[in-house]
Amino acid sequence: MIPEEDLSRLRQAIDFVQVASEYTALKKQGQRWVGLCPFHSEKTPSFSINAQEKLYHCFGCQASGDVITFIRELEHLDFVSAVERLAQKAGIHISYEEDADFALVRKERKSLLDLMTRAAEWYHENLLSHPQAGLARDYLRSRGYDGTLVRRFKLGWALDSWDGLVKALNIDADLLVKARLGFVNKTGRLQDSFRSRIMFPIFDISGQPIAFGGRSLPNQNTNALGGISKYKNSAESSLYSKKKVLYGLNWAKNAIVRQDLAVVCEGYTDVMGFYTAGVENSVATCGTALGEEHIKVLSGFAHKIVLAYDSDTAGQSAIERFYEWEKKYSLDISVAVLPPGQDPGSLAAKDPQTLSLAVKNSEPFLLFRLKRVFEKYNLSTAEGRAKAARAGLSLIDQYPDPIVKDLYLMQIADMSQLDPNVLRSQISTKGQNFSNSHTFLKKRPVLTTAKPTTALPMVELIALRIAINRPEEVMDLEEFLFSNELTHACYIALASHQDIHAAIGDSDPEVSKLLSKLAVEDDKGETGREIIARLVERAVLKELSKFEMKARRSNSLSVDMVAEFSWLKLSLEKIRQDDYSQDLLKSLLQWLHKFNSN
Ligand SMILES: [Zn+2]
Incomplete structure (x- = not known):
């Protein structure tokens, strides 16, 4: 965990307008900065920043948050990575406060990632220059993979040796086993997991290698003789879960977001094929079928998913599951129809245009299945x-x-x-x-449960806006002055947290969203005193009608009640005529307080 102090230090130091200007052009308008929204495409600006509080809100797509959310969402980073990136920009050192167990996990994760990076580098160097890798280089060239492609995808070669990697990296056995790069064999010796294979490093979304896929060369494919299998993937580890990880997402994520479309294929070489055919938004599942976890990950990047499997595989996929996912994650799933017997990898080498057209002319999944049945x-x-x-x-x-x-x-x-x-x-x-x-x-799916903001009481929204920007003006606000469930929740969130960031971070999405939106709204110059007076007037009026009913029902009105009643009426009149003192407001608030607690 990153201590709250460091986070608030970071938020103070960072210039949000400067950060956001790297993504969109901003213009100052009153106290706000406005521009075209970087989260959705638009022609008139609805994106707005509160530079002081470092909050943003888009009135078009409702995207909102603080400078950390901004970087997280646009760069698709996790919280810690986003904070680290901003800290680097601001030249701030971030400390991690964590319990001993967590510190250990984090330390181990770092060691594992370092190890994976070194291993990927070693395999890669082997492929580029080791004399033993000649056959592998020939094979890759024959498949149309030139040096540029090999470098981009950081392909490697695992030597034909029992312990090439073990010796080269000289790493603690325990760590090597945890990284699934090595194992202890029956004689107790530490041995490489991969031997004599072309290596495809699998990267996490931020571009760190977390696993490998290894492919044997065609002439070594001696599985029938009890030899090695064509493909071998890293076993699952604390870094790598195959049901979640999509190969290539680290390179493809920006293109996927830009096109709102992800192409899903089956193998590493398919992703490379698509890339050479100019389709940069493709990813692959790693030795497993496309599952809900993958879909969930992809739904964070795009609304359209095109399956680029060979026809048989796609034709067997279950309709119900795809249908369920389409609904659950608001997706459109379609199928790129490839010529029979062709995979994207081989098609890219022969006929890249057909490959990219297949994506462009993809068919809705159900139609695709229907056509296969009719064939x-x-x-x-x-x-x-x-x-x-x-x-x-x-x-x-x-x-x-x-x-x-x-x-x-x-x-x-x-x-x-x-x-x-x-x-x-x-x-x-x-x-x-x-x-x-x-x-x-x-x-039909329920599209949204959020109540439209227009239906919220304006005076309560203004009160919240002042509470965010000029809290000292509305010290007298009381929770019973908020009649609406959502505005009430927003007030409670503000009142019970140190600052708006904590309030946003700690609340339900609906509350956070409204708070961020209010934070970037234009200040129309209402004073806190005015707003409180209006809220008090409204609350007193409401209670007064109840009070009147009570008075009517009781046969004898006490002298006290009559006095109270006329005092309230008189006070309301004063507020209406804008002739009231701070003391009067305070007394009315006290009265309301008493009335509300009865
Ligand atoms: Zn937007």
């Missing part, structure tokens, strides 16, 4: 068309959205030259009702 039948006969239609119907039946389903039903009708109504009747006999709009409504 299996002889559509020149009535029986063949009927069978194909039936298979198609059972396929789209897995799709839960009735409207989409019906659109595909029309497609099936078209492809099989059958009457859509006949097909519909086929479906409804299975207990499915396509035209049931009620089900449709029920299954």
